[in-house]
Amino acid sequence: MSDEPLIEDDDVTVLEARLEAGGARLDKALTEIFPTLSRARLQSLLVEGVVSRDGQTVSSGSAKAQPGLYTILLPPVASATPAPEAIPLTVLFEDADLIVVDKAAGMAAHPAPGCETGTLVNALLAHCGTSLSGIGGVARPGIVHRLDKDTSGVMVAAKSDRAHAGLSALFAAHDIERTYLALTRGAPSPERGRIETLIGRSSSDRKKMAVLRSGGRNAITDYVVQRLYGLPAKAGGAPMAARVACTLHTGRTHQIRVHLASKGAPILGDAVYGSGSPTAPVRAAIAESGLTRQALHAAVLGFAHPVTGEPLRFETAPPRDMATLERLLAEL
Structure with missing residues (x-):
């Protein structure tokens, strides 16, 4: 072969x-x-x-x-050097070494085939100019970690090579505070716990990740169900949806999406891992909210500044589509 x-x-x-x-x-x-x-x-x-x-x-x-x-x-390789694009950014922090932004849903972290423009890298090149770290390569300058294109929330990028090396070491050592908010179909049980599995490519669909019995890489997610929506009239029944806070201890591809799906509570709007359909009221709420992506938001990012050692912590609220969906779910 x-x-x-x-x-x-x-x-x-x-x-x-x-x-x-x-x-x-x-x-x-x-x-x-x-x-x-x-x-x-x-x-x-x-x-x-x-x-x-x-x-x-x-x-x-x-x-x-x-x-x-x-x-x-x-992995995909970008076909050309990305160009600066004057795309508005929500900047949470910036100094000579790094920049922290609240990434919008729908924005890819870096160029890839089929998505060469409109990425965070394109925006950072325009905003930071030549100060952006080059360690990430021509296609990914400054990029230390990624959020899925349709996941919103806090991201940090390196403006200097020393910051890039320091941030990479923190992520490699999992010495980073990372908490995500997800709206799920039903709710994971128990309402608080740790999911520790092996995650790797699915044997049935190589484009997807999956929980594996052997092989793959160790993945750890702590979760807490913060609120239940659409509670049944009879005791013991399952809720229609939930808000779940997930804390990452590792950073595998699609980790939270795979882990919550493995608990029978996939993220609402997730076209890849959201097998099964939500109840009719939840589907109606999704349509009314305008949500067209997985309802996942990187809410908290905390770390020690890789150059100064200063403790930094950033927290942002979910954007309008998730906030509207949560308000509608609360009315069920």
């Missing part, structure tokens, strides 16, 4: 090839079956956790290769 792309879209390119004999270093062996990728590129992909063998993630290039079917999920 060759390493020609099996799937290619705006989100991911999937390469697959079979290794018949093992024994050599994994990174070296992979260069034989994926000739379009350099050894250095393969080593980077292994560290990123996007290489798997027979569905199990492999991450050590120095480990001995085992025979099997290897899959690589190539």
Whole structure:
């Protein structure tokens, strides 16, 4: 089997090839079956956790290769250098080293195929000019972490290389306070708890993430149900919806969306993980609110300033679509 792309879209390119004999270093062996990728590129992909063998993630290039079917999920690469765009930003904090913004829903963090303009990077290039950190690469200057395009809320970007390195270390060590607010179909049970699972690519749909029994990467989310909506008349019945606060201890792709769905309480408006339909009153509330995305907002971001050491903490309220939906849910 060759390493020609099996799937290619705006989100991911999937390469697959079979290794018949093992024994050599994994990174070296992979260069034989994926000739379009350099050894250095393969080593980077292994560290990123996007290489798997027979569905199990492999991450050590120095480990001995085992025979099997290897899959690589190539992240999108922007086709051109992003240009500055005068897009309004809600700036919460800014100094010579970093900038904190309240990202609007519908804005991608950085350019990618199919979404080359209108991103946070384009806005930051216009706002910050040449002061934006270049460590993130040509397509992702200043970007240290990401929010999904349709998730609103607090994001920090680096304006200096020293801030970029410091912030990256904080995120890698999970030494960051991150709390999200979600409106869910039904409510997770119990009303307070910790979800700790392995998260990786779904074997049935490689464009989605899923809770796995083995492989993947460890993911931890603490959650608290803050309010229930549409309570049943009879005791013991399930509510129609809930507001749930989620605190991240790891930062896996789509972590909160996957974890809440795994508890039977997917986020309202989530077209990818929101399997099953909300009740008719909730559907009517969603339509009236104008919500066209997952009802997820990054409400709190706290960290020590990577240069000065000053403790920083930022908190923002959900934008109008989520606020309107919550008001309508409260009337159920």
